Amino acid sequence: MVARVLRSAGVRLALGYALVFGISAAMLILVLWISGINILTRQVDAAIDADEQGLAEQWKQGGPEALFETIQSRIASNADNDSIYLVLDPKGDVVAGNLDSWPDQVSKTGQVYEISVNRNGKLNQARFHRYDLPAGYALLVGREVSSRVALRTLLAEVLAWSMVLIGLLSVAGAILLKKLFGRMVSQVSQTADAISSGDLTRRVAISGRGDEFDRMAETINDMLDRLNRLMDGVRQVSNAIAHDLRTPITRARARLEDASMHAGSAEQLRSAIDRAVSDLDGITNVFHALLRISEIEAGARRSAFVRLDLRPLLDDLRDLYGAAAEERGLSLTLSAPAELPALGDRELIQQAVANLLDNAIKFSPRQKSVEIVVEQTADTMMLAVRDHGAGIPVGDVSRATERFFRGEAARNTPGFGLGLTLVRAVAQLHGGTLELQDANPGLRATLVLPRASELRAGRGASPRAEAEGGTLASAEG
16 A cells, blocks of 8 residues: 555655655754754853953952952842852862852863752752862852753754644645646646547646646647647648549559550550559659658758858759740749858758749749849848749648648649648758748748858868759659
């Protein structure tokens, strides 16, 4: 039973709190008690020392008679009747003082004694110092400390009751801490159980106090919201794959089946097979793009980051896509600074910009232009591709970067709706964003990237990145 209770983290935390609180309070009380007793003792010793110095001065000035007279005067003026004096002559006889006899225990000079003495038929606790005087006289100076003993007893009782109160407070605090901890853990556990049972709408309750528990609950809820979005994304991707890939697969199968049944020559059969292979290559490209997006979102390519200048990369893309733009009756222009220092993966940035250019050229009407404009601030680089096409409806902007999403204007154009998804993944990998804005007319797609603080003169990407930049795989959007 005890072992099962101690396995509870809440119980262990509460016991630990009670133990630490109790030990700390006990140590504090002990220090206060010892300090209080020491203060009283030092006060008594200081009074005895002052008495001894005054009496010694009287002996120097007037001899035994002056000492005896001073002792009698002090005894008479001692309202508390706690001062004790005793003088012995060289023979050991009492010649002055208010104590009947010399205590047997007091034998050494300079040593402090605290013993019980009989005064006026009553046994009292007293503290003494012995001093040896000239001519064989001995002086005993002391103070009754019965009141100090009573005060010490009272203080001990008070502290004992304080310990009891502290113990009760420790237990109460431990119970309260266990309840708070247990309530939070219970809420998290219940939410986790509901999530594991398939209820992805459950969330940890937030009290509204803004404390650590609320911040933890908000973090957990944010994690669950992201998990829910990811699950929705998985379902959407599954549905999109089933829907968008069904057509090319069915088309390839139909072509092969038709060729098998009706091909009248080897040339017709070969042509049908080539068209089917083309359809299957498109499906392969889709899966390749999905794998690439997953790889980018997992951050696996961050190890390939190098310092590079994006201006030569943009010049190459302008030359490459300029020919494709001319075939469609478009013009492609580039407006950018002479140097564009950046830190990132050359191949991925190249692929992201290529996807934006591919979309811009694909959806632009003839006799229009596609512009690449790069602007820099102290911290960011904004690489925008602007076209003069139909753009993206306002209601579709938030979904344009989802996997397989295609607006109404893109239904009859080639592609699978993965291009902008890949661009967004590249932007996020580099710590940036993808912004889609209405250019009225057309669309302005801006790739916002952090700017490298410096770029070494004469150096661009590493040899590895240059080699990787030789291939350009674009997921059509």
